[in-house]
Amino acid sequence: MSEEFKSLLSNDIIPENWYNVTPDLPEPLPPPRDTKTDFSSINLLNKILPKEVLKQEFTFKRYEKIPDEIMEKYLQIGRPTPLIRAKNLEKYLDYNGKIFFKYEGATATGSHKINTAIAQAYYAMEESANGVTTETGAGQWGSATALAASLYNLKSQIFMVRISYEQKPLRKVVMSLYNSNVVPSPSNLTEFGRKILKENPEHPGTLGIGISEAVEYALDHNYRYMVASVMNSALTHQSVIGQESIRQMELLGEFPDVLFGCVGGGSNFGGFAFPFLPKSDDIEIYATTAHEVPKFSKGEYKYDLMDTAGVLPAVRMYSLGADFVPPKIYAGGLRYHGAAPSLSLLINHGRIKSDEVSESEVKDAIKIFANTQGFIIAPESGHAVASAIKYIKNHRNDKKTLLINVSGHGLLDLSIFQ
């Protein structure tokens, strides 16, 4: 009895391996490229990423065993996350098919970000780094990094875009609760930051500056740099979402016809949707972005910088340009100018479809979801739900089984409804 329970609630639902989509792509994945003649940003990765992460970044291994120590932390922070049939939403939408959602908001930091943060922090600890560092905008990634570091007794140094630092004081509280050292960026902890502050002491900060500071800090302090999204390793770590979903659906005797997820850098989407690819060629998949960041419809599929600062290599992706300045939309996590190379490739190839939704559709979706299912979901995740609702309106009688990835809760974003 005891064994059965363990196997169904933990070992058997949390996969034993991460899944890497690279070997299953329909075309070769264009590799990262250096953009400067005299300097290799690819080589820089060697100095700032844990070796294992770098290995996973470029690996062709379809399955990478999740180390026991990481598995244990996954259990601690609330994995497996629930997969719930949204019966009330079905009723509300008068839909004849089934709607399921996977709820990453149930993790300790309230979003999927912790899935890769734990992995990266673990590998940093394994190679005796002094700590980990990263940049954060809205704070979701910072919180995940802070907790992951804390779980492995590592220090964490977080560079938070100054304007967010001032506008989102609660996120800072969360990171501090996790014992993280959070500073507004530009900061005077790095040479780069000091230079910018000297020019403009009131500089509001950008993610690009934050990345530059974090990378400099990592190099100077034997810290490791933590990658929030876009890069393949992050998507691979996120594959626990999709693999759990597959098992949970199977055990319920179901399989989805259509998948929905939102896309910032592509990590929750890839982690959720990719594991379904080898399972079925027929499954329909929608990647949803914000109307204001139309990377798939208006962006170009080209080599472009991952970060505005140009510290990291260029990758081939759908991009609105590294210097694209998105409007200050409510869903901070979707403001990124590009999308993970593997996801971009699959969209370009036609295997995955893209969708865009407007702010009002998203707000409605969040309200409907709250009213029917109770969970107050993240604005980012609201895009996936809005897309699904749109789909249902156009496929009312298809009786398809829908599965939506709800990447996080929105409890720290409530002010958008004030």
Added chain:
Amino acid sequence: MSEEFKSLLSNDIIPENWYNVTPDLPEPLPPPRDTKTDFSSINLLNKILPKEVLKQEFTFKRYEKIPDEIMEKYLQIGRPTPLIRAKNLEKYLDYNGKIFFKYEGATATGSHKINTAIAQAYYAMEESANGVTTETGAGQWGSATALAASLYNLKSQIFMVRISYEQKPLRKVVMSLYNSNVVPSPSNLTEFGRKILKENPEHPGTLGIGISEAVEYALDHNYRYMVASVMNSALTHQSVIGQESIRQMELLGEFPDVLFGCVGGGSNFGGFAFPFLPKSDDIEIYATTAHEVPKFSKGEYKYDLMDTAGVLPAVRMYSLGADFVPPKIYAGGLRYHGAAPSLSLLINHGRIKSDEVSESEVKDAIKIFANTQGFIIAPESGHAVASAIKYIKNHRNDKKTLLINVSGHGLLDLSIFQ
């Protein structure tokens, strides 16, 4: 396979029945009493509570079948909630025994309150009430009521203590997301409110005034009044917590030696701890209150009013007096002057022990828990964890298995750490 999963993840973990402790008490439960000669508050209950709730309030039935429609909602809002071994906390405390926690923060509204709110709203809907109404202070109960009503397509009218209404705008947002009509109390929706506003338009409000308004509103609009805690029916509905815990522990091959829970009105505590009583006479049980609300150590075990307004009947309980004005502690849910009659009886009888912890112990406990386990828990739940940490310090080598009820998350209470 499919059946097994269902049975272990849902049917089999969520109990089929609620458990009512009354028939298992060591002494007869002193019944509610009227306090006025010419008016029966007990009879008033007949007019404002759904008949089924009232029945459960006074029933001696040990097990009450959970209706299918409620079971369905329990699944929707995240039941069964996780039970997690706190391995990192064990390590941090250098403890040789095991620590488990049950996490009610994983429900849609972020606390156990939804367990009884769903039940009460369902019975209100069943008897064709126009809506439900209640008072709320910090807003946890209001949120649960709002969602429960929304799930059953009922209207909800919530009277929120004016000062909280002004200081906790996000809670109001949550309730509004759930389509609730929230007004600051005193309000001009009721005669009682209007009278008070006439005397003092700036009146900050109290829970007593809120109750009076809600009861008046219920009587005038064919609404039903929703009971947050203290009353037996609420504790009975909460018994899903303890029953799930028992099954989850059993399936893990474990059984707790010591239980910890926090006490406001006693509903999360009773719902968690009582189902263990018939399982074992040896299990040690601690009910923890805030230092500032020392109901068990300084309160008297006597008949006292449930509410300051004296609308509801008196019950026999540990009480600091219905007019006790607690300090403005950070844990709003623990400010109540008394504790559920069944819990009070068990404490008086010696079966359950009480504990008190200070604000600084609680803040430390929340920080430690966040750092080790990742979840940012409610200040109320922090009391249970603080108590467990204290216990461990005094029983370091006992190797006891501890189980803590974490009644909610603290994501909407982060400001206490600012």
Added chain:
Amino acid sequence: MPMKNLIPYFTLGYPNNETLKRFLMAMPLDIINYIEFGFPSNDPRYDGPTIRKTHRIGNENYNENFYFDIFKHFSDNNIKMYSLSYYSDIDDIERFAAILSNLGFSGSIIPDLLIDYYDEAFDVIETLNDMHFEYIPFFTPSTPDNVIKKVSEKTFSWIYYGLQPSTGIDIPYDLDYTCSRIFSLVKSREINFGFGIKTIDDVSELARRGASGVAIGSYLVNMLDKNDVNGFIDYLKMIRGALDVEA
């Protein structure tokens, strides 16, 4: 099968001594079995509003001497009498039992004993047992199982089972469950039901489920108030009929 019990309840002194006496003396002795007398209390806290009122007024009117003959009338006619007394009003349980015995009472119902004085309850029961004065266990739906079992074991009289947690109020409950529970906890014992019983239907339902009898109190107050002796007698006969049909 023995005759089922009809047990009227009256608070002494209500609505006044004379009226009450008229009602009592008018009762046909062949249709009632026991009679329950409430001794007015200052704090009848487990009674509902109706009975509370009778205590308040009874307290003002009650005169012990007035009732000597009445008590004698019933005891001479083998109608067993029981007192309804609050333990909080009793100074000395032995003296209390002795006096009531002298007045012809067979025993007492003490509604607050198990609830407010649980620690002393078993001593009290032993004392009364030793005096051969019947202690009538008063149980309600909320009395815990093990209390019912323990108290039943230590007592020998019939059992008073209140259908409501408090007299005179109407909390919905499940009659089947209520009856089967008490019968499964206490086997082959006389159990009379009370609290909120009014109609022929109520009585038939109970009798059908195996109740030994019914006690009726609050419902009589209205007739006492209206001084409606005839209505009262008719009502009792009706109830008697309902009990007999089922017996």
Added chain:
Amino acid sequence: MPMKNLIPYFTLGYPNNETLKRFLMAMPLDIINYIEFGFPSNDPRYDGPTIRKTHRIGNENYNENFYFDIFKHFSDNNIKMYSLSYYSDIDDIERFAAILSNLGFSGSIIPDLLIDYYDEAFDVIETLNDMHFEYIPFFTPSTPDNVIKKVSEKTFSWIYYGLQPSTGIDIPYDLDYTCSRIFSLVKSREINFGFGIKTIDDVSELARRGASGVAIGSYLVNMLDKNDVNGFIDYLKMIRGALDVEA
């Protein structure tokens, strides 16, 4: 078991035509099998910093006529030559293959073909096949399984397997896994490994795991820079030895 292949790589024109000629002509013909010549590109985007540098400088120096004799020298001695050419630099694939054939080349490695021109790749391969000009599939760890399978089926030459996603950089990887993967995807085919191979150890490890041979490029640049012909010859002999030990 056939002799394992040693395949030195040079970017034409680096560090200058004369120096390169000296190195090439000094090579003992019995220890090398194939030779790989990079035709300088303006955008050698899948090469690492070291090789990128050789393209930049090679581009300035390269002079086709200068190499006619050298190419003839190798083809006369049955050392097969392959070009490393970027598809982005090729205007007309038939003309490209015709010219190289004339120069004595057996085939080409085209690193950007599958990545940046996947849609055209199979047409290009067919054209080269028709011309009996060897298209050397260039695979890396990140080439998807089905691409490896499909391209292998359509081609007949040996396969170039890059151990790194890009030349000259050192991303950690798992050699066992890397080798067993390609051998399980492409059975009984000559597979030569390249990218980041430097030491005798590297070579032994690969040979032991069944590699048909190794291509060495970036590591030679340092010797070219220092004009160290003797060191270069010694190094090649050492590698040859390592390959032979395992064979």
